[in-house]
Amino acid sequence: MTDRPLTELGVVETAEAVRRGRLRAEEVTRAHLDRIAAVDGRIRAFLHVTGEAALARAREIDEAVRRGADPGPLAGVPVAVKDNICTRGVPTTAASRMLQGFVPPYDATVIERLNAAGAIIIGKTNLDEFAMGSSTEHSAFQVTANPWDESRVPGGSSGGSAAAVAAGEAPAALGTDTGGSIRLPAAFCGVTGLKPTYGRVSRYGAIAFASSLDQIGPFARDARDTARLLAVLAGYDQRDSTSAQEPTADYEGALTGDVRGLKIGLPAEYFGEGVDSRVAQAVREAVAVLKDAGAQVVEVSLPYTSYTLPVYHLVATAEASSNLARYDGVRYGHRTSRRVTSHGDLIARSRGEGFGPEVKLRIILGTFALSAGYYDQYYGKAQQVRRLIKDDFERVLAQVDLLATPTAPTVAFPIGERADDPMAMYMADICTTGANLAGLPALSIPCGFLDGLPVGLQLIGRPFDEATLLRAADAYQRLTDHHLRRPALAAAGAAGGGA
Amino acid sequence: MSTPVTAGTAVERPYEIVVGLEVHVELTTESKIFCSCPTRFGAEPNSQVCPVCLGLPGTLPVLNRRALEQAxxxxxxxxxxxxxxxxxxxxNYHYPDLVKGYQISQYDLPVGYEGWLEVGDPANPRRIRIRRVHLEEDTGKSLHDQAPGASVVDYNRSGIPLLEIVSEPDIRSAEEARDYLMHLRQVMLYTGVSDARMEEGSLRVDCNVSVRPRGSDVFGTITEIKNLNSFRSVVRAIEYEAQRQWEVLSAGGTLRRETRHWDERREVTVALRRKEEAHDYRYFPDPDLLPVPLPADWVEEIRASLPELPGARRRRYVLDLDLSVRDADTLVGDPGLAGYFEDLLAAGAEARAAASWVLTQVLAWLNAQGAGIDAFPVPPARLARLLRLVDEGTISMTAAKDVFEEMVRTGAEPDAVVEARGLRQISDQAALLEIVDRVLAANPQPVADYRAGRQQALGFLVGQVMKETRGRANPQLVNDLLRQRLSSDG
Amino acid sequence: MPVTPDDVRRVAQLASLELDPDDETRLVQKVQQVVEYVDRLQAVDTAGIEPLAHPYAGSSTPMRPDTARQGLPVDEVLANAPDRFGPFFRVPRMIEEGQDD
Structure with a gap:
C-alpha cells in the first residue's frame, strides 16, 4: 500500500490498512521484529521481545480480517510495553533484580484493552528500576541509548519505550509517569508522550511506584496516533478504585487543526532558573507558531513552582516505601541464597540484595518521611504544600485553557554524567512533577532540535481535558515537521521493506 | 512464683485488676474485603487466593460494600x-503472612467510636466503654508443624474482612472480661456480622492487663497478652498475669510494658523476646482507596434494621418476664433457642413455664441429638399447646413429659396423644377418693407410719395412687385427699 | 537537619532493608543531600492548610458487591514462589515470633 518501510508507518495508518485488508498484521509485526533484531543491540530498549507470541497474535488478527471481522482500532499495531506493566505469562521485572524471572498470572487492564483493540504486544521495555529515575540508567539489567545520540540517555524512567518508538522498533508504546517518566523520555527521544489525568487510565497491573501520582500513558510519533491510543486506554475500571468515572471524549475527533481562541498560559517560573535558555527559546518559538495560528498567549504565574520537586520527592518516596514493602522474598521475587536464621533476616537480606542503590535511597527517604517524629515535618508538610500547588494550577487553569512549558530543562545528557548524583538527576524533573502532584493531563511533543538533539514542548491541561492538549499538539504538528524527523539510526536501518 | 489465686478470692485481693480488650472478629461475607475471593473456612491451603490478596505487583484493592455495611x-x-x-x-510492618508489607486498616477515622456495652446483672449493669470499631484486612496464617524445620504460610485468610473492637480499660476482673466477651460475641451473632467462633479463629482476643492498689485511680504498667484461644484461657491468663504483676510490684520490682504470650499448657504468661526497635507502623492514608462517606440516612437505615439486641433482650427477660439471670443468659446466649422461646411466647405460652421447658426438655433433646434448634421437630405452636394442657390441669407434668417424647418422636399433636393414651388427668374428687380409700386400706403399715409422724410415708401413698391411675391423677388433689383422710380417720 | 549513620540504620531497620557498610556510607551522604533540599519546604506557611492525600480528594471510594469468584489455581498461586512445600509457601522457621501469631 505504500513504498515507505512498514516501521515508518504510524498507528492510525497501520491499523486502518490492516482493518481494510491492505496490510497484514503478520508482515507489520515481522518488520518490527526484524527492526528490533537489527538495532536493539545498540539501543537496548527491550528487556524481553515476545517474538513468536506476537506473530501468532498477528496471524489471529489477519484471520479475523479475512473472516470479515473488525479486530479493532489498533488492528495489527505493534505496541512495546514498559516492563513495570504486568503481562500474563510474559516476564515482568520492573528492571529490578528483585523481580527477575517473575511471570505475572494476570494482565494489566491496559493490556486487556490493547488486546481487545487488536494491538500486538511486541515486547517489554527497559526502565529505571521500579520507574525510579530520569535516565533509564538505574535499570538493573542494561542502559538504554538515546537513538539520536547513542552516548546519551533516552530520559527516564520510560526510556525503553520512548527509545523504541524513536528507533522505529514499535510505532507505539506504553509508559508510566509518576513525576515525568513519560514526558521526559518523550522529549529526549523526540516523540509524543502523554500522561493522562490522574484516574483517566486504570492503574491496575502497573507496578506501583507512588500510587497517588502514577499514571499509564501512550507514546507515539504524533498527536493523532496518541489520540487513537488514548481512546483505547482511557475509561473507568472497576478494579482500580482511583480510576475516574468521568466520560471519555472523542480524542481523534477533537483534532480539528483549529486553535483560534485557545488561551495558552506561559508560567514565568518554568522559563527561568535551571532551564537552558536555548530550550526556553525553542519552547517560546513553538508557542509563537500556535499564536500565529490564532491562539492567545498570556504570561501567568505559579508561585509555588519551586516547591514542586521537594513535595514530589517526599510524597513519591513515602508512598514508594510502602508500595515496595511487598517485595520480601516470600511469595515471589528474589530470595537471598545466604543462610538466614529468622524470617526477619530473610526479608531484610532479600530486600538488601534485590533492590538497587537508587531504590534503596528512595525507600530510606520515604520511610524516614513517614517515621514517628518526622511525619508532620516531612510527609504531612508535603501534603499541605501539595494542596497549595494544586490550588496554583487550578487558579491559573481557570484563566487559560492550557499551559505551555519546556518538558525538560535541557536536552538529553550524556550517559554517566548524573548517574551517581541524585540531586542533579532529580533536576531533570523540575518541569514535570507539578502535573503529577495536581493530577493534571500533560504531554510532550518535539518542538525543535539543539545540537541534533530533540527539545520537548510540554502542554499541561485541565483535568480530563486531554482532547484540548491533543488538539493543540496536532495543530502544531500540522504546521511543523519536528515530529517527522527520524534519528540517523532509523534512516540507516532499512528493515521492514515496503508492501 | 505461687499458684495464681482463684476467682473466688477476688474480693480479698489488695489490688484491683484493670483490663482493656482488643477483639478481632472476622465478618461473615461471601467474598474478601478488597477482592472477590471466597471466604469459606477450612478450604485447601492457598486455594482461595488471587493476585490481589496475594499482594502481587500491580494489584489494587476495591472495597466490599457488604463488609462496610457489616462494620x-x-x-x-x-x-x-x-x-x-x-x-x-x-x-506498615513486615511479616511473612502479611502479603503487601502493610495491612490496610483504619487509623484516625475508624467506622465507629465512643460506644459501650453493658455487662453484669441487667438490674444493675456495668457499662464498658468502647473506644473504637474499625475495619481492616486479615493476614495469612503461618503454620509451624507442617514442614520439618521450617514454617509455611497459607494465604486463604489473607484479605478476609476483620473488625477490630477496642474497649477502654474499664474491665475490673477476669470474670467481667469473660462477661464482656460473651456479650460482645452475642452482639456479633444477633447482628449476623460474624459467627464469632474462637476455636476457628473468627474471634480473637488480646488483653491489656495492669494492676493497682485497691482504691487507687492511677493506671499501672500494661502488659499485652496474646494467643488466647478460649474464654477460659482469657480468664486464666488475666488472673495469672494480674497476680504476677502484683507479686513483682510487692517485691519492690518494676514492670515493663511488653507483650506476653499465654502458654496454654503450663498456664503461665511468658514475655516474648523484645524487638530491638519499638513498632513504628508509619500509618498514612492508603492512596489506592478514596474516602469512605457514611451518609446519615444510610446509617439510619442500618440502625432501623437491627434486631432486638442481646442486652435489651436480657433486660426484658429478667425485668419484665421475671426469668432468673442465669436462664436469661442461657437463652440470650443462643439466638436460635431464644427465637424458639419468643415463638412460644407469641403462641401464648406463659414465660417462666416456656423458659423452663426450653431449657430442660428441649435443650436435653438437642444435646442428646447434637442438633441445633433448626432440627427440632416440634413447632413452637404445638409445644405451646402442650404447655397449655399442663397449665389448665388437663394433664399432669409427668404425663406431659411422655406426651412431649411422643411428639418429638412422631410429630403428633399433643391433644391427639393425650386422647389416644388416655392421659387426661383425673381431677374428679369422687373418683379419686374411691381410689385413695382403696390404697389406704391396702397399706396399713405406711398409714400407721404416717400417723406416727413419718411424713415420708405420704410420698409412698401418693405413689400408689398414681400407680393405680397410671399417672393420670392430679397429684395436688391426691395429696390433699390423702392428708384429709389420714388426719380425719385418726 | 543533619542525617547520621544511626538515623539511616534505624530507618533501614524499619524498612526491613539490610545495608552493607558501603551502602550505608553512600546512603548517609545522599540522604543528607536530599533532606537538605526538601527542607526548603519548612519555609512555606501552611497554617490551616488541609493536607492533600489525593489529586481528587473530594470523591468517594467505589465499592464492589459481595459476590465470590474463585481465584487462581493453586499451581499459579505458587508458580513464582522462591520456595514451596506442598500447597504452602515455605520460609525459615519463625522462632520467637512463632508464638506471636
Missing part, C-alpha cells in the same frame, strides 16, 4: 457514633 451494623449495635467520612490507612 457499621456492628458499630451501631455497640452503641458507637459513626464517622461521617471514614478512610483507610496503611499500617
Amino acid at each position: 457499621v451494623r456492628a458499630a451501631l449495635a455497640l452503641n458507637c457514633r459513626i464517622q461521617p467520612v471514614a478512610k483507610f490507612d496503611r499500617k
Whole structure:
C-alpha cells in the first residue's frame, strides 16, 4: 500500500490498512521484529521481545480480517510495553533484580484493552528500576541509548519505550509517569508522550511506584496516533478504585487543526532558573507558531513552582516505601541464597540484595518521611504544600485553557554524567512533577532540535481535558515537521521493506 | 512464683485488676474485603487466593460494600457514633503472612467510636466503654508443624474482612472480661456480622492487663497478652498475669510494658523476646482507596434494621418476664433457642413455664441429638399447646413429659396423644377418693407410719395412687385427699 | 537537619532493608543531600492548610458487591514462589515470633 518501510508507518495508518485488508498484521509485526533484531543491540530498549507470541497474535488478527471481522482500532499495531506493566505469562521485572524471572498470572487492564483493540504486544521495555529515575540508567539489567545520540540517555524512567518508538522498533508504546517518566523520555527521544489525568487510565497491573501520582500513558510519533491510543486506554475500571468515572471524549475527533481562541498560559517560573535558555527559546518559538495560528498567549504565574520537586520527592518516596514493602522474598521475587536464621533476616537480606542503590535511597527517604517524629515535618508538610500547588494550577487553569512549558530543562545528557548524583538527576524533573502532584493531563511533543538533539514542548491541561492538549499538539504538528524527523539510526536501518 | 489465686478470692485481693480488650472478629461475607475471593473456612491451603490478596505487583484493592455495611451494623449495635467520612490507612510492618508489607486498616477515622456495652446483672449493669470499631484486612496464617524445620504460610485468610473492637480499660476482673466477651460475641451473632467462633479463629482476643492498689485511680504498667484461644484461657491468663504483676510490684520490682504470650499448657504468661526497635507502623492514608462517606440516612437505615439486641433482650427477660439471670443468659446466649422461646411466647405460652421447658426438655433433646434448634421437630405452636394442657390441669407434668417424647418422636399433636393414651388427668374428687380409700386400706403399715409422724410415708401413698391411675391423677388433689383422710380417720 | 549513620540504620531497620557498610556510607551522604533540599519546604506557611492525600480528594471510594469468584489455581498461586512445600509457601522457621501469631 505504500513504498515507505512498514516501521515508518504510524498507528492510525497501520491499523486502518490492516482493518481494510491492505496490510497484514503478520508482515507489520515481522518488520518490527526484524527492526528490533537489527538495532536493539545498540539501543537496548527491550528487556524481553515476545517474538513468536506476537506473530501468532498477528496471524489471529489477519484471520479475523479475512473472516470479515473488525479486530479493532489498533488492528495489527505493534505496541512495546514498559516492563513495570504486568503481562500474563510474559516476564515482568520492573528492571529490578528483585523481580527477575517473575511471570505475572494476570494482565494489566491496559493490556486487556490493547488486546481487545487488536494491538500486538511486541515486547517489554527497559526502565529505571521500579520507574525510579530520569535516565533509564538505574535499570538493573542494561542502559538504554538515546537513538539520536547513542552516548546519551533516552530520559527516564520510560526510556525503553520512548527509545523504541524513536528507533522505529514499535510505532507505539506504553509508559508510566509518576513525576515525568513519560514526558521526559518523550522529549529526549523526540516523540509524543502523554500522561493522562490522574484516574483517566486504570492503574491496575502497573507496578506501583507512588500510587497517588502514577499514571499509564501512550507514546507515539504524533498527536493523532496518541489520540487513537488514548481512546483505547482511557475509561473507568472497576478494579482500580482511583480510576475516574468521568466520560471519555472523542480524542481523534477533537483534532480539528483549529486553535483560534485557545488561551495558552506561559508560567514565568518554568522559563527561568535551571532551564537552558536555548530550550526556553525553542519552547517560546513553538508557542509563537500556535499564536500565529490564532491562539492567545498570556504570561501567568505559579508561585509555588519551586516547591514542586521537594513535595514530589517526599510524597513519591513515602508512598514508594510502602508500595515496595511487598517485595520480601516470600511469595515471589528474589530470595537471598545466604543462610538466614529468622524470617526477619530473610526479608531484610532479600530486600538488601534485590533492590538497587537508587531504590534503596528512595525507600530510606520515604520511610524516614513517614517515621514517628518526622511525619508532620516531612510527609504531612508535603501534603499541605501539595494542596497549595494544586490550588496554583487550578487558579491559573481557570484563566487559560492550557499551559505551555519546556518538558525538560535541557536536552538529553550524556550517559554517566548524573548517574551517581541524585540531586542533579532529580533536576531533570523540575518541569514535570507539578502535573503529577495536581493530577493534571500533560504531554510532550518535539518542538525543535539543539545540537541534533530533540527539545520537548510540554502542554499541561485541565483535568480530563486531554482532547484540548491533543488538539493543540496536532495543530502544531500540522504546521511543523519536528515530529517527522527520524534519528540517523532509523534512516540507516532499512528493515521492514515496503508492501 | 505461687499458684495464681482463684476467682473466688477476688474480693480479698489488695489490688484491683484493670483490663482493656482488643477483639478481632472476622465478618461473615461471601467474598474478601478488597477482592472477590471466597471466604469459606477450612478450604485447601492457598486455594482461595488471587493476585490481589496475594499482594502481587500491580494489584489494587476495591472495597466490599457488604463488609462496610457489616462494620457499621456492628458499630451501631455497640452503641458507637459513626464517622461521617471514614478512610483507610496503611499500617506498615513486615511479616511473612502479611502479603503487601502493610495491612490496610483504619487509623484516625475508624467506622465507629465512643460506644459501650453493658455487662453484669441487667438490674444493675456495668457499662464498658468502647473506644473504637474499625475495619481492616486479615493476614495469612503461618503454620509451624507442617514442614520439618521450617514454617509455611497459607494465604486463604489473607484479605478476609476483620473488625477490630477496642474497649477502654474499664474491665475490673477476669470474670467481667469473660462477661464482656460473651456479650460482645452475642452482639456479633444477633447482628449476623460474624459467627464469632474462637476455636476457628473468627474471634480473637488480646488483653491489656495492669494492676493497682485497691482504691487507687492511677493506671499501672500494661502488659499485652496474646494467643488466647478460649474464654477460659482469657480468664486464666488475666488472673495469672494480674497476680504476677502484683507479686513483682510487692517485691519492690518494676514492670515493663511488653507483650506476653499465654502458654496454654503450663498456664503461665511468658514475655516474648523484645524487638530491638519499638513498632513504628508509619500509618498514612492508603492512596489506592478514596474516602469512605457514611451518609446519615444510610446509617439510619442500618440502625432501623437491627434486631432486638442481646442486652435489651436480657433486660426484658429478667425485668419484665421475671426469668432468673442465669436462664436469661442461657437463652440470650443462643439466638436460635431464644427465637424458639419468643415463638412460644407469641403462641401464648406463659414465660417462666416456656423458659423452663426450653431449657430442660428441649435443650436435653438437642444435646442428646447434637442438633441445633433448626432440627427440632416440634413447632413452637404445638409445644405451646402442650404447655397449655399442663397449665389448665388437663394433664399432669409427668404425663406431659411422655406426651412431649411422643411428639418429638412422631410429630403428633399433643391433644391427639393425650386422647389416644388416655392421659387426661383425673381431677374428679369422687373418683379419686374411691381410689385413695382403696390404697389406704391396702397399706396399713405406711398409714400407721404416717400417723406416727413419718411424713415420708405420704410420698409412698401418693405413689400408689398414681400407680393405680397410671399417672393420670392430679397429684395436688391426691395429696390433699390423702392428708384429709389420714388426719380425719385418726 | 543533619542525617547520621544511626538515623539511616534505624530507618533501614524499619524498612526491613539490610545495608552493607558501603551502602550505608553512600546512603548517609545522599540522604543528607536530599533532606537538605526538601527542607526548603519548612519555609512555606501552611497554617490551616488541609493536607492533600489525593489529586481528587473530594470523591468517594467505589465499592464492589459481595459476590465470590474463585481465584487462581493453586499451581499459579505458587508458580513464582522462591520456595514451596506442598500447597504452602515455605520460609525459615519463625522462632520467637512463632508464638506471636
